[in-house]
Amino acid sequence: MDFSKKIINWYKNNHRKLPWRENKNPYYILVSEFMLQQTKVSQTIKYYSDFIKKFPNLEKLAQAEEKEVLKVWEGLGYYKRAINLHYFAKKLREKSIGFFPKKYKDLIQYKGIGPYTGAAIASICFNEVVPAIDGNFYRLFSRYLGIYNNITSILTKKIFRTLILKMMDKKNPGVFNQAIMDLGSTLCTPKKVKCFLCPIKIDCFSFKNGTIYKLPVKNIIKKSIKKRFFYYIFICNNSNKFFIKKRFNKDIWKGLYEFPLIESEKVLTLLEIRNKIWKKYKIFSKNIIYKVKHQITNQILFIQFLNCKMIQSIQIKKSLNNFFCISYKKICNYPFPNPIILFLKNKKII
Structure with a gap:
């Protein structure tokens, strides 16, 4: 069984039950992905539910005042995310009711939607074959493939993107991306890994060579406080x-x-x-x-x-x-x- 099939089979039985995964509504995924930038899943869930209750669709969000949007976001931090999300809704309303960009290249044209968020929405909601590469991806693939390159370098990011594109499931790209996210969040974690529960441990370079905690390599220049x-x-x-x-x-x-x-x-x-x-x-x-x-x-x-x-x-x-x-x-x-x-x-x- 190849890599992607093992990952997807594991996901079907072990995926996290999250409110925005109940369907493929792009608005729900959009809100969750904005909130998950810089915020843990556990903290996001309550804010997500309150936000969707207040603004159940893009039209309602576009009609709201910025003050209302920030009030519902209050306490979640990184408020620029809420401002950009509101901006996105207003921009779409200017085009037409019901319009939502379906392609990765179109999504990343908007403020606040970077490569990861754009790829997550495009793959999960519209089945576009594009990897949603975040910290979980870099950690898991560095360990699995034994890649010692600095993951903060532009060249290494290009290498990862090429490798992951070859390995990902072309029929279920959204499920593949979510499977990697969950595997990285629950088993292949930065500390206290759970390798013996991992579906790909047999072929994992780091598991076989005892280098789990040596990867990924991440050289960051610490900014002064x-x-x-x-x-x-x-x-x-x-x-x-x-x-x-x-x-x-x-x-x-x-x-x-x-x-x-x-x-x-x-x-x-x-x-x-x-x-x-x-x-x-x-x-x-x-x-x-x-x-x-x-x-x-x-x-x-x-x-x-x-x-x-x-x-x-x-x-x-x-x-x-x-x-x-x-x-x-x-x-x-x-x-x-x-x-x-x-x-x-x-x-x-x-």
């Missing part, structure tokens, strides 16, 4: 409303909402914080009421929230010109970064 210091100003006016604004700049949390902010490259004393807040917003700051450390890709954010006193004046209105007021009742309508959500929960505002 950037430290950022955020000082959020929690301020209520006389109507018991507080100020927020949307983040537009090309930075983390684009599209989410936040309080007035002082950012620094170093730790500030309370006196320094108060002086900066007064200089920028003409607001009197009281005490620090909440602290949280938040880590994202290559960044650590040290965040503090300050309770501030609102003094009505023309100067303050000018300094907060880019902000708008919302009541406590409406706070649930806006998507916030995780650290602000933690703060709001801690203060029992939500």
